[in-house]
Amino acid sequence: MHGLTAALSALAILIAPGALASEADPHQLYENKCAGCHSPHAGDFVWLELDAGQEPLVGRNSGGSVAALLERGHGRLTPAEATILLAHFQAIRTSGQLFRTKCRMCHDTATGLVSRALILRDGTLTGRYTGRDIAQFLTVHGRLTPSEAEQMLGVLERIATSVDRID
Known part of the structure; x- marks a missing residue:
């Protein structure tokens, strides 16, 4: 079982969430399968309910492996859904708390912002x-440093490519 957990973790980190979007929108998947018992949004779950200092991802209170829990079908997840969510949690963790600290005072969630106000046009977030x-706009918006603007663009683009919606 430990080998499977390691393989699932490695696969989730290597697969870009956008590549999994055709199977399921990770944001919608979290809200449908997890938010009833956990934080309403995956970002809140990652930062409030997981131990930020542990690798791989573990529960803050339980100390249990998130990969192992999902692998066992927690939340009645299929193996494909578990892989999608684990990759999503890892992407949130990797992106840091920039949105939470710099953007959330005006924008409720990054997913909501992307869905309401942004669109990918010819591969450019607009x-x-x-x-x-948006790449240019972020250089003068939200008091972001150049590196923060680049990081936020990556977060917003990841969301834009992973959210299934009709434009």
């Missing part, structure tokens, strides 16, 4: 209604 190039 303001849905303004047509503004």
Whole structure:
């Protein structure tokens, strides 16, 4: 079982969440299968309910492996859904808490922001209604440093490619 957990963890880290979007929107999957018992949003779950200092991901209170728990079908997850969620949690963790610390005071969630106001046009993240190039906009928005603007662009693009929605 330990080998399977390690393999699942490695696979989840290597697979880009956008590549899994055709199977399921990780945000919607979390909200449908997990939010009833855990935090309403996956980002809150990762930062509030998982131990930020532990690798691989473990529960803050239980100390148990998230991969092992998901692998056993916690939340009635299929193996494919477990892989999607584990990759999603890892991507959230890797992206840091930049949205939480710099953006959340004005924008409720990154997923909500992307769904309401942003769109990928010809591979470029763009303001849905303004047509503004978001990479350029972030350099002068939210008091982001150049490296934070680049990091936030990556987060928003990851979400835009993983969220199933009709444009």
